[in-house]
Amino acid sequence: MSEAEQKRRPFRALVIDDDKEMRLSLAHLLEAAGWRCELLSGPPQVEQKINQWQPDVILSDVRMPNGSGLDLLHLDQQTPPIVLISAHGDIPMAVEAMRAGAYSFLEKPFDPQRLLRILNNAAERHRLTQNTQRLQERLAKLSGIDRVLLGQSPQLQTVREQIIDFSSTPAPVLISGETGTGKELVARAIHDLSDRADQPFIAMNCATFEASSFERMVFGVQNESLGTFMQAEGGTLFLDEVASLSPDIQAKLLRAIEHREITPIGSDKPQSVDVRIVSASNENLDDAIAAGRFREDLFYRLSTVVIDLPNLRSRRDDIVLLMQHFLAHYAALYETTAPELDAEEIATLLAHDWPGNVRELRNVAERRVLSARRGGGSISTSMRLENDMGNVPETLREAVASFERSLIAKAIQTHQGRMDAVAEALGIGRRTLNEKIVKLNLDKSELL
Template sequence: MSDVSSVFLIDDDKDLLKAAKQTLELAGFYVFAFPSAADALGALDAGFAGVVVSDIRMPQMDGQQLFSRVKEQDADLPVILVTGHGDIPMAVKAIQDGAYDFITKPFATDRLVQSVRRAAEKRRLVLENRALRIAAEQAQGDLPLIGQTPAMERLRRTLRQIADTDVDVLVTGETGSGKEVVASLLHRWSRRAAGNFVALNCGALPETVIESELFGHEPGAFTGAQKKRVGRIEHASAGTLFLDEIESMPPAIQVQMLRVLEMREVTPLGTNEVRPVDLRVVAAAKVDLGDPRQRGDFREDLYYRLNVVTISIPPLRDRCDDIPLLFGYFAERAASRFKRDVPAISAAVHRHLQSHDWPGNVRELSHFAERFVLGLESSAGPKPNEIPSADATLPLPVRVERYEADLIRETLAQNGGDVRRTIEALGIPRKTFYDKLQRHGIVRGDFAGLDGDDRRTPVGE
């Protein structure tokens, strides 16, 4: 029950409960109907992201008592109370205590639908702001580990589980997917956080330089070595050593690195002194080192030595539902950095966000958001009648989500509710289409000839 289009509906009058449930379902909401407040509370959990609609006058536990219990669980959860004329003073007091709205019987169906819709929008805003706060706390460097998809939740959970161990970790993922972020979080969430986090890109340095960078050297060890240099490995002692693009490490250095991992000691160039090191190694690769065809000349024994725990970061194209949140975060960050307002998102930008494969992953999305804020994307400017002016006060992720829902509804309407033609027009897979219908609370049947006059029948008379 994590969809803001969900509604908990409570009324002890079975006929009114049935009528109100049908009304809200026709409006595109997922309705969970309960004959008593106790039943609703038993099903309501801390993760509920929708709206509560309850009658006030009920036996055992009334609507006001229900509201008090809900408020204890989540003060920001919108509660709409349905009242008879004699209950209005009670409802007014509940509003003063923080209830979202009250509706008096009898009421037109539009009154109920509009109140629930506004409450759902408020709930969406609250949840998006919470998510952005969490994202900001999780942010690290240029590529925060942001995401609400199951894959990202599992990734964060795994990092928490292994962070405070000294096990070496192999991180795999495409370019720009956030491998250094993962390594940094493993360091920051561990007891090694007081030590140094030392990063080295193995593919950025020539073989003649990487040896000195890793192992250090003494004066006179080679031409130009005029003073002692502590290598990255020794500098990372008591902390974490991050070796990015380890598949690019020269074969000769791989042999030396294998000894470091096995013996936890290092011998700088120009000396026979063996120095012990206490470090955790996190290595990252863009290829599957377990596949001999991709591994190339990377040593198999070094791979198995590193492969104690492997963490795979999903590419952005496999977690499309995270794109609005990520884009919103990056756009807000860019707007703050460049001291500009976040522009309204256009249909062209929205289509690009949803249809682009993002081969550069999160890094590419971040740069796209910066260009969008700077107005350097030719399609990034707002177009007439695409975004309601009232939306300009909402956070960007909310606007992206809302426009996506509007675009799906518009395309469904244009195609008379036909799924095949709609998904072809939107350019998305069938499963993604149905996932989005569920997330936005869109009922496909609403676009296949539903009579709008059915929604005007008064409820509660």
């Protein structure tokens, strides 16, 4: 990692030790070296902290009253490199730790400079691995953008050009468009094509925030949790549905953006943040300003450059092309042949106003493919939103897959993409949820 990248987003360490004095000593050593630390007294809650804070490395004692550091090597999730320390270390324990997947093992008392070298090497290795994974994710996300922005209309060509142009600048971007036009996917494309692509992209649905919880969720709590600003450090913070923010929240957000710093709850020391702001609204913000519901100064902070996403009814020449694309996609997913559209179905497509835009069209395409698999169906019947028995796949396995897709998609939408909450609501583990999302070919960004 280059010096500039290290400065942009300092390494993060999760320090676990039952000895409070040792925890504080390790934190002091790391923070003096430019690291950021979160402290725990034992293994419980480690998985939750990893999900919340996404550390680059875990530094843990081995023998603790409430668990062993060796247990961290068997967590049911992907973990960053684990460096173990122990006052009771011996060769068999070190061998066991390394075989189980520990990055390194040190015996107390240890040389502080050696510990820092090991931690830096572990964190750099973790970042490189993440960068490779992010590159793969970027390609997948960009293919998602291509699906939403598929079309030959001049409006779509303009949007594609704007994404390329604006991604290379640090200026705030405001994306406007109706529900279902792909605002978050455009925001992700801007991030993925920018020089921040190897840093986090954090999406924040402003419609879910209340004034009482805003500071906790956005600015974080000292020594407890990171807010969305710090989670996005060095990367992009996407503010969706900004028009829904209350006046009090707008004022707090404006100060954070203007001063490029936040103050976590419980701290009297502001922390500087380096994030690029991309926002979106399905409401006309000029109207919201005129009605006194949105601050004009915040609008100017957010809208240095603006991308207007066209609705589907304004580019009817693209409707049939999009439908054919989605029919082919879902035919491959359900291992069947894509149905051919007759003149009546094409007329039905072109006569519809598509209030749900591309998202609605995609759903119709999926229902059309499921109907065609049974040898029937039409575009007009697929447009019916009622989930009657005619839309049930013919085999039990298909029916279960269809039900799981529907249930998981609804949970993702209900919980605004917060995957821990989705897993809890469905009564399954996060790892199981991730596997099902991959297996069922669900795209979270297209559901939100």
